[in-house]
Amino acid sequence: MRARKILAALEKRYPDAHCELDYTNPLQLLIATILSAQATDVGVNKATPKLFAKFKTAADFANADPKEIEPYIASIGLFRNKAKSVHGACQTLVENFGGQVPRTMDELLTLRGVARKTANVVLGNAFGINEGVVVDTHVTRVAQRFGLTKHDDVRKIERDLMALFPRAKWCLLSHLLIFHGRRVCKARGALCSQDSICQQFCSNAKN
Ligand code: SF4
Known part of the structure; x- marks a missing residue:
């Protein structure tokens, strides 16, 4: 339930979340x-x-x-x-x-x-095929900080995210976590106290 709420909040915040690599095929x-x-x-x-x-x-x-x-x-x-x-x-x-x-x-x-x-x-x-969740450095960091996983191993993180979120959203989920990681939950200088999603879902926001 909490995961679904996080997903809904991120979808609302980042309606244009997408792969940021340029490609045509x-x-x-x-x-x-x-x-x-x-x-x-x-x-x-x-x-x-x-x-x-x-x-x-x-x-x-x-x-x-x-x-x-x-x-x-x-x-x-x-x-x-x-x-x-x-x-x-x-x-x-x-x-x-x-x-x-x-x-x-x-x-x-x-x-x-x-x-x-x-x-x-x-x-x-x-191809629009949701076979798994992309776990990169941003997904790892944001998923851990949102309490969506306790693991450091990327395969275990992926399994946790696949269990928490509907399959149809797996590809989008990684884009949303990456967008939040690049713009708010940065590796250095995370904007913890200034963000409404963070205040709702991350204990760090209250520090
Ligand atoms: S409160 Fe801070 S650590 Fe938590 S998700 Fe937001 S930016 Fe990241």
Whole structure:
């Protein structure tokens, strides 16, 4: 019940909550999400227009050497490893999936650089499939502070959130928690005393 009230309050506050990575098709979202690990969406969005103008299909990425991908993403952390992941993931897309991004968790997890979080982002946003909840640093922090989980392990946090919220809302839920985490419940300088949702649902607001 409390979880539903938090969801309703967040939906009202952030009616436009959405994935903040820029993409126009599932392949672009997959690649942008791989690139976003330990990087900001803003930083990824700065790099991807030129990257996606150069490499348009999974085959384009698969046929390139990772070294040819690197210059386009050099402004993003861990870019050498990420170039290898993008290349390897696209090789698998070409070899096993006809160059298309698959629509199941098990298939997505066969791609290099793809763990549950990335797979959930792609399934939820590109295909509208609620297979799980995206748990990133913002979701972790806000879920813990709202008392929605006591865990630190992302898989356990995801399970807690899946148990508390209706499946149809799982993708949206992660966007709402991320929006609140970026705007109010920040890692440093959380605006605890100034926020009406916080005052209703988080004990920190009364400190
Ligand atoms: S009161 Fe503070 S810690 Fe609690 S959810 Fe709001 S911003 Fe985060």
